[in-house]
Structure formats: C-alpha cells, structure tokens
Amino acid sequence: MSTYKNFQNFLQEELANIQSAGLYKNERIITSPQSAEIRVSTGQNVLNFCANNYLGLSDNQELIDAAKQALDTHGYGMSSVRFICGTQDIHKELEAAITKFFGTEDSILYAACFDANGGVFEPLLNEQDAIISDSLNHASIIDGVRLCKAVRYRYANADMADLEKQLQLAQSQRFRLIVTDGVFSMDGNVAPLDKIYELAQKYNAMIMIDESHSAGVVGKTGRGTTELFNLRGKAEIITGTLGKAFGGAIGGFTTGKKEIIDMLRQRSRPYLFSNSIPPAIAAAGIKMFELIERTNELQDTLHSNTAYFVEKLTAAGFDIKPTQSAICAVMLYDAKLSQDMASKLLDEGIYVTGFYYPVVPKEQARIRVQISAAHKKEHLDKCIAAFTKIGKELGII
Template sequence: MEKKAQDEFVEYCDFIVKSGPFDGYQAVEHIIHGKQGSTVVADNMQTVHNFCSNNYSGLAGDPRMVEAAAETMKTHGYGLSSAPLMCGYQDIHKKLERVIADFHGTEDAILYPSGYHTNLGLFQACFNENDALFSDQENHASIIDGMRLCKAKKFVYKHLDTKHLEEQLKKADEYRFKCIVTEGIFSMEADILDLQEYVRIAKKYNAMIYLDECHSVGTIGKTGRGCIEYSGVDPKDITLISSTLGKAVGGGGGGYTAASKPIVDFLRQTSRTFIFSNSLSSPIIGASLRAFEILEEEQWRFTKLKENSLRFRNGMRKNGFYIYGSDDCPICPVFFRDVYYSKYFEVGLMKLGYYTIALAYPVIPMNTARTRIIITAIHTNEQIDGLVDAFKFLADNSTFFEDMKNNTKVMESQIGYAEMAQKSYDLKMSKAAIASPLSAKL
C-alpha cells in the first residue's frame, strides 16, 4: 500500500532529527520548576546553579518585578485581545515607549511582541528592491529572516571585517538606501562591536546603521545603555536601534525599535508584525517599566556583571580552556570543537549541579561546538569558582585536553558522552574530587 503523505512526512522529520546534519544529537529541554534565577530547580527536582539564562541583570525573578506585574494587572487587566491599531494600546504602553526612547536617546520607540517580531517587521517595512543591506555573517537568525522578507539586495561581509564591509559598500552606489546591519554583542561569538569604526564607515559611504542591542542593553556601558554608550557614539548616528525586553530588562518578553519620530510613525503604519499581532500584555508592560527604574537606580549591577564575567574567564583560561570573545562580555562560550565534548560537558556539569547548554550545528558552524556560559550580576563568587572547578574536573577525567591538543575528532561510537559523564560523576561522588566551596552542595 502506498504511504500517505502524512506518514512520509513523519518519517522524514524523524530521520532528519536522528541522523543527517544533527549527527544524532538532539537538544534537550530542561524543565524549570519555579522562578528564574542564579539557582533553579530543574528536571527531576534537582537544584542546580543556572549558567544558561540571559537574565544578565538578575531581575527575572526579582520580587519587585513580580509585584509590579501583579499591581499592573489590578489596574489594567491581564490581556488586551487586540492589535495595537485596534484597541490594543494602553497608557502604560505609551509610557514604556517614552521610557525606552529616553533610555536610548532617541525621539520615539515602538513596541513589538518579541525581538524576533521586531526584526521581521522592521526590514519588511523599511527596505525594498531599491535598497541594499550589508549584514555581518554572524548576525542573529531573526535578522537573517527579517532580511529575507524584504526584497533588498543583500551583501554579507565576514564577521567584524570592516575591510570586507567597505569592499561591499563600494559595489552599491546605485541603490537608494544603504544600511549596515549588525549586532552590538554577537551572542554566539561574544564579540563586542567597534561601533565608532562602523559610524566612520557609514558616514564615508553615506550609509545608515541598524544596530541590534538585544544582548548589549543592560550588559555593557557605564549605565547599561549598550554598545552605543560603551563605544561613546552619539545615538543620532544610529538610524535604527532595536532590542528586547526578554533578557536584561526583566525577561518577560517583547521587543522594540527606537529611532526618530518620523521613522517610528512610519513603522506604526507599515510594519506588519506590529499591525497584525496582539499587543504585549499589561503585566509585562508594568514589570518592564519597573525594570528600567531598577536598572537606573542600581547601576552596581553593571559593575558586578563585568567583575563576574572576568572572574569566570580568568579562571577558565588559568585551567587551560579557550574562551571566545571580549572580557567585557557576560556571554562566555567555552570552545570544544567536537559535538561529543560539548554534550559530555553539558551532561557532566548538570550532574554536578551546573545548568549549562551545549551548542552545535546547525545553531553554529560545524566543528565549532561549544558550551555557552551566561554570567549574571547575581552570581556569587562561590558559584563561579565552583563552575570553573567542575569544568576542570570533567576535563581531567577525560582525554579532552589531549584530544584538543592533537586535533583528535572524538566519535560517539568510542564511548557515549552520557556514559562518560556518568563515570566522571561517580568518581566525584566516591572521591569528592572537586575542592570547591560548593562541593558539599553538589
């Protein structure tokens, strides 16, 4: 009997996930029981130290955020059941847009349901076949997908390679608008953009700059205002600034674009992800307003975040690991190359009480597997030092350093990463091998 299309599709999906480019490795959802924080209860009610959330400022589980959301629901309800241009905007939505614009030093701002919606809606509205976009090859998937939705000519330049960028710009004199598209902090590489150099290039070639500040707002700059403040650039030199409420600004979700008033007015009339999506719910707006207040009042969070990031990076380098990116960046990708080791460390660290996430193809290029450690302002020195000790323990109880030195590719068939992680964990339990202030808690 001939197979039905549905059956064939099910088989296709199963095959792709279990073989092919995924090489048999699948992402695992670790379920959190309770609120977000530097310590969470995950999976089978195991209490673990959390190093994978983008909760950079530490506000996601802050009681003041919960209180602000609850109080807002009392006065403004839960949801709006409507798009912004129907009856989906409240006074607090406009207040938050004003706060965001003032935060970034722009004339106005517009809210979106998420950072992903922001990038999809912005490029579709602003650019067409008469325009040219110049995109860093490491830009986020939402930026790439947004550019795909518009008909502009796309030029992709090598990561942070300003010489290659200029070569591309020289080819685009005939286009109406030229726009350099980049992130402030690149989330997979942990690089911080030299924004002053990009402003210089943009002025030289009469181009605009679109800057995605999703990972840089609340993380860098003296007052947490992102790459623009960190680089000492005038906000007026950046045409379009986008970011999210889903990371350092409380983590509740939502995105936005900050720009001049004519641009924001234009987006309100033409950006489809704004026009045809429900507005952000009232408690998210209320909590986000409180988050911006706290970030303004408690600027120690940015200093502490930088100190914590440097502490982890220095500890890992001292023990022989390679860390990507800038020392000022709270994203700390630990390089493993092989998917095998990224999964081995992920599983082993979880068993030892540290929640981390392995990254591999197709999220990143092949042979660049890594574990991305996210440092926050509320991590303690004991948590950070304990994580470094756990990494070292797992490395010493494997052939990791030898394989990295010899460029050896480790295959799953040699020994399963989960089995190897379990053996390391059993050794830890039997010999108390990690000399860490947290060892008694693991």
C-alpha cells in the same frame, strides 16, 4: 499510502539522523523561578550558567509586584492589535522609558525582538536600496532581510575591510543600511561600532544595531554599544528585547529616529497584526527601567563577575573566545563532546548547554557560559572548579 504517512516516514528518518549525529536537542525542565540557582524536574538544585538573565532581574520582587499590580489595574491581555484598541497608557510609558534609556527619538513595542527584526526592513526599504549585514547576525535579522526586496550584501563577522568593500559595491543603490548585532550571541564579541560608524559616514549609509545581548550589559551603565563607543543617538535604528537583561520575560522593541518609528507604526506587519505585550509585562518593564536608572550596582556586579570568571577559566587552560560581554564561549569544537561535558557538569550541579550545528558552524561546538549579576563569588568558584574537574576528565585541559 497517504501523503502524511510518506511525510511521517521522511520526518522519522530525518529525526533519527539528527539523533545519530549527536545533534538532537532535549529540553530540560525547570520547576522554580529563573535565578542564579534553580531547581530542575529531577529535584536537583543547580547553578544556572546558561540563561540570558544578565542583571538577575527574572525573579526580582519589584518587577513581580509591578506585574501583579498591573493585573488588577489594567487586566490580563489586550485582545486587540495596537491601532484598533490594543494600546494602554503603560505601553506608551514603556516606549518613552526605552527612548530615554537609549537616547533616541521614539520607540515601538513588539511581542518579541524576532518580530521587531522581522518587521523593520520591508516597510522601510525596497529594491532600490541596499542592506549590508554581518555574517553572524541573528536568525531574526536574516529572516527579516528575506522579507525585504532590498539588494543584499554580506560582510564577514566584524571585518571592516570586507564591510568597506560591500559598501563600495552598494553605492549604486538609493539608501544603504548597515545591520549588525551589538553582541554576537554565540561568541560574545562586540561589534566595532566606532569603525562601522566611520564607514557609514564615509559611504553615506545608515546603521541598525540589534542590542538584544548588549543592552543592560555593555557600556558602563548598560546602555549598549552606542554607550560603549560614545555614539548615543547616532544609530538610526536599534532593536532589542525585554526577554534577556531587562527582566527576562518577553517583548521586543525598535527605537531610533522619529520618522522611522512612525513609518513602522503605519506599515510594520508584526506590529499591525499581532497583540502587543500584556499589561503585566509592560508594567514590569517600566519598573525595570526605573530600577536601573536609580543605581548602577547590577551592571558593576555583572562586569566584575564576568572579568573574574574569564580570568580564572582561561588560567585553567580552556580555549575561550575573546569576549566583551557577559557571554563566555568555551570552545570544544566536537558536538558530542559539548553534550557529554554539559551532562557531566549537570551532575556537578552546573546547568549549561552544549551548542553545536546548526546553531553554530560545524566543528565549532562549544559550551556558552552566561554570567549574571545574580551570581555570587561562591557560585562562580563552584562553576570554575566543576569545569576544571570535568575538563581534565575528558582530556580538554
């Protein structure tokens, strides 16, 4: 029997086990632009409550027009990495816009935030240093830390007593970097950045925040956790994405202290060995920052929508994780139940996804509802009514 035949049998058995455990992930196909209301491949029109389209910009006409214009003026793709011949004026303009938005010193673009997080640690830290990471940080942070030789410490999610303990243990290292998500994507809670900053000052540590789910969302004007806690410019490193609130396409970035960004340009492997984002994406990103600088209407609408939805679903009797973001984790605990409920909600015209192991811990299955500024009150009311109906049918409430 060939090597692959043995491996094929192994994979088939593993996949069968995943399916029998109710953990197999099926992709549902959208045939329309990403929006509050979408069309799926069955022809059904449904309300989308599971996208990261927090500001409703994924189908924004100003962004689409900017992208179309850039295709004419700057072409389709870069065909090179940045330091050879893959940098255009609009890449630099977008980096400047990111820097201004977050109140930092400089910024660097990546193809995705996964690359930003994967490429940030190894160029900056070595075996003499320490990384102190929140236990619920995104997988891209975990993978990035693995690529670095720094000594690793981990603290329980948002647990400041545990963080202080780990900082005390890390005092023998040269440099210390505390790493946290701004918003933890499965629960929706915001990192207590004010307390993290106090401990960083006390124990001579730097701070890195992944603002992927908080940028555009958290803080009065959506400038993330540093705005929320009045700490703009205080964190040494911020990473984030253009693929969620900021238009929903693709592209990541690291922004922060000038020397850090400069070192990343010299040594960050995902930056040095991958093309940058296409011109159309860069142009749309520039237009997006122009738009949200003009008005705070989208952030205000998002915050209002989220408060309304959480209040109504809690009143209906659902177990919801405390949230300070646009993420509402409706806890069901059982993996199969989360899939059954998501399927029944789709029949009601509500598009959501059940999350279960290994995306979340075992017996912590949930439906993660994500609110958008694009949702109208009638959208929210229809979703609340559907959750209530199916929740009663399945004995959840």
